[in-house]
Amino acid sequence: MELSSLSVMLLLTVLLHCGQAQAARPKPTARVETQSTVYTGDTVTLICELQTELTGSQKFHWFKGPTLKNLVELKDVVGDRVSVTASNTGTEEYQCVAKDGQDYISDYSDSVKITLRVRPKAKVRVQPTERVSIGDRVTLTCDVESGDVRNYEWLKDNKPLSDAQRKKEYEISAVDESHTGVYSCRGTQSTQPLYSETSDAVTLTVESGLSRAAVGLAVGLGLSFVLCMTLVLICCYKKGKGAGSVFSSNENQQNMDQSVSGPANSLSESAADAPQTKAGDVIYSQINHSQEDDAVPGPSGALHAQNNKKKANGKGKATADADIVYSKLKYSAP
Incomplete structure (x- = not known):
């Protein structure tokens, strides 16, 4: 009987210590450094705070997901202050926990939510076309889907294009081979979003040789020559056909005159030669x-x-x- 009472007391003591240990785990707090609107592509700073200071090998680890069952640990993202890049539209949730090696020394924090919006995207338009000839006039325009854009940033071959900075339109009066390259742009403004998504790259190709105007002139002259030659041939054909008809008519008339006048002339000549x-x-x-x-x-x-x-x-x-x-x-x- 005494042995049974002792066993029960030991069991209760162990359970009490376990409960105290579980209750002793602190719970950190996760938050976002800035609460302003976040757009896709923005970098967000997450902060994990714990009342007790961590020592030694104790570090904060971060997880992404809506619930504990769906958490995915962010590799190489360790510390009480980390930066993550927002990639998807909608809502993203993050949690943090303190660990000492593989041992958890804190509970998971409550989820911190980030609502992401689609960032306006810029687009480059080229007029008249992306393939031009030396001497042609070309205009590149940076269009932004939405937002109150104040300035524009241009890139050529991924380098800032100083001649076009702050301009919506970049006009080249007479292109040459040096203007060949890959162009892109984005818009900036004073309110959120501070900048648009960079446009897709557009390649401008400058071809050497005759300009489009010269080619058009050559084609026009060639067509004019063909048209003139056609008209000349038609006129010659009609003229030759008319002359042939007149010649044939005259020849037939002469034959008829000869056939009628022949016997009478013979008779007259015979009568004239007859003796008195x-x-x-x-x-x-x-x-x-x-x-x-x-x-x-x-x-x-x-x-x-x-x-x-x-x-x-x-x-x-x-x-x-x-x-x-x-x-x-x-x-x-x-």
């Missing part, structure tokens, strides 16, 4: 017969001819076109 005769004399004349009508008009009606085809060899066959025909001509004295 008296009235009532019979004249035999040699006439080449053609397929035209037998009646041939005489000059002024004074001479009339009637062709009588002779029959060859007395066999009744008609003579050919080239056979000799004897005509009986009756001459009428004028």
Whole structure:
């Protein structure tokens, strides 16, 4: 009986000491150094405070997460005053605890919350285009999505561009190869957020050789030459076609005149060469017969001819076109 009472007393003593040890763990306090609005990309200072001072190897460790089950320890972030970079929009929670090696000498602090806002982002616009020729005029403009921007910071190849500082627009009247590079910008102001997110880089390429104006002039002259040559060819074609029609018409008219005047001229020449005769004399004349009508008009009606085809060899066959025909001509004295 006495042994059982002694065991109970020992057990109670151990439990009491354990409870006192657990209750003796201090609880630190975590807070943010500045309570102003925080934007993505900002650096935030976290402070962990404990009433009792830490000695020796005792240090504060930091964890990120909403609850104890989801805490993630921040590597290489140790101390009562640390800096972290806000990366995500929304709410982030942090807690701190004091440790001596692997032993916890304090409880976890209550969570400290940080509300993050999206930082306005700048954007570079290039006019007329990002690829230009030597001598062209180029304008680079820094646009910020929101905020009352007062000043602008320009970078070329990640170095400050002194010629464009504090300007919204950076204008180059005549570019040369030295202006080739990577450009970016951001806006700054006196209120939060103090600066915008840096824009995405834009590459300006300056090409050597003919400028765009010269190229455009060359193309225009080439098109004008082609158009002129086309008009000349069309005019020549129409002119040649018209001349051919007139020549063909004239040739046909000449052929018709020759076919009509030929027999009459032959007859006139034959009559002119005939010997002088008296009235009532019979004249035999040699006439080449053609397929035209037998009646041939005489000059002024004074001479009339009637062709009588002779029959060859007395066999009744008609003579050919080239056979000799004897005509009986009756001459009428004028």
